Amino acid sequence: MSNPEASVSLDPAAIPQRKLFTGATMPAIGLGTFGSDHVSASEIAEAVKGAAAVGYRHFDCASVYANEAAIGASFDQILRTGIKREDLWITSKLWNDKHGEDQVIASCRQSLADLRLSYLDLYLVHWPFPNFHPPGCDVSSRSPDARPYIHENFMRTWRKMEELVDLGLVRHIGTSNMTIPKLRLVLRDARIKPAVNEMELHPHFQQPELFRFVLDNGIQPVGYCPIGSPGRPERDRTPTDTAPTDDPVIVRIAMRHRIHPAAVCIKWAVQRGQTPIPFSTHHYRENLEGVLLEPLTDDEMSAIAAIDRNCRLIKGQVFLWKDGQTWEDLWDPNGEITSP
Numbered sequence: 001m002s003n004p005e006a007s008v009s010l011d012p013a014a015i016p017q018r019k020l021f022t023g024a025t026m027p028a029i030g031l032g033t034f035g036s037d038h039v040s041a042s043e044i045a046e047a048v049k050g051a052a053a054v055g056y057r058h059f060d061c062a063s064v065y066a067n068e069a070a071i072g073a074s075f076d077q078i079l080r081t082g083i084k085r086e087d088l089w090i091t092s093k094l095w096n097d098k099h100g101e102d103q104v105i106a107s108c109r110q111s112l113a114d115l116r117l118s119y120l121d122l123y124l125v126h127w128p129f130p131n132f133h134p135p136g137c138d139v140s141s142r143s144p145d146a147r148p149y150i151h152e153n154f155m156r157t158w159r160k161m162e163e164l165v166d167l168g169l170v171r172h173i174g175t176s177n178m179t180i181p182k183l184r185l186v187l188r189d190a191r192i193k194p195a196v197n198e199m200e201l202h203p204h205f206q207q208p209e210l211f212r213f214v215l216d217n218g219i220q221p222v223g224y225c226p227i228g229s230p231g232r233p234e235r236d237r238t239p240t241d242t243a244p245t246d247d248p249v250i251v252r253i254a255m256r257h258r259i260h261p262a263a264v265c266i267k268w269a270v271q272r273g274q275t276p277i278p279f280s281t282h283h284y285r286e287n288l289e290g291v292l293l294e295p296l297t298d299d300e301m302s303a304i305a306a307i308d309r310n311c312r313l314i315k316g317q318v319f320l321w322k323d324g325q326t327w328e329d330l331w332d333p334n335g336e337i338t339s340p
Contacts, residue, residue: 010055030058032279041067068114104160226276263290
């Protein structure tokens with residue numbers, strides 16, 4: 001395969017855009033930068049440069065990925081090529097051990113310093129649980145100080161997120177890994193509402209109710225694991241997991257369009273109305289090309305809608321707060337916030 005960085009750039013202006021409630025626009029596909037436990041920071045930093053060279057303008061980062069300093073060096077080089085900062089959309093996230101009122105702004109400033117930026121386009125609360133666990137731990141790991149979602153505490157964090165907007169350090173704030181009952185409370189009490197909710201979304205986990213809820217409330221859905229996260233850590237895998245790229249419906253559509261099944265998943269996501277952020281160190285050009293080539297037909301979109309298996313791959317077990325729980329408690333399956 002030829003070096004993607006040497007390839008002719010695709011036209012960034014052709015990338016679909018999502019309009020946020022502020023009127024700002026966000027590219028409808030981004031490059032994820034979570035390298036799991038097998039891709040180094042330097043490799044991801046190279047992928048960021050290569051992706052920018054072929055037309056990507058949206059990059060999804062996070063402090064917990066432990067690669068923002070390397071990516072910051074890439075951003076510095078990207079901006080030296082003539083790409084303007086205002087043409088980039090850069091996201092970072094507040095990690096769980098920084099929810100304290102005296103930690104939020106400092107954590108954001110650290111991400112800005114690492115990324116070599118004066119502002120972020122979007123800053124998310126990565127998870128609604130302030131539960132710390134050591135990197136690389138097993139899914140059975142539990143923090144002795146773990147807590148459930150407590151709305152009053154979350155809103156203390158959110159007030160500091162709002163302050164980041166007031167300070168001009170971030171343009172938009174958002175949530176991640178939230179549920180409808182949690183979002184209802186945030187929408188009720190927020191001074192600045194979430195611009196985005198980042199959530200797991202792929203053909204085998206379409207979350208139609210949550211997807212519709214966020215759109216109806218003027219929140220853009222950003223979808224992680226858009227191709228089913230084939231590179232996720234072994235500790236996050238369970239026997240019931242399925243792979244959307246292996247689904248016969250996806251494979252048939254890929255053959256019809258002469259693209260990889262992963263590109264079908266990403267194309268479906270963009271056409272459905274979510275913003276996928278696939279991670280790749282080698283196939284980012286094909287992922288972007290897939291979005292820009294001929295669209296899926298209505299029949300193909302309907303066929304993919306019919307293969308939803310409600311198969312959540314990122315279950316979040318390490319955020320559970322008491323013995324005897326199952327991971328479903330994190331996701332409020334009965335439509336109410338699971339009680340402490």
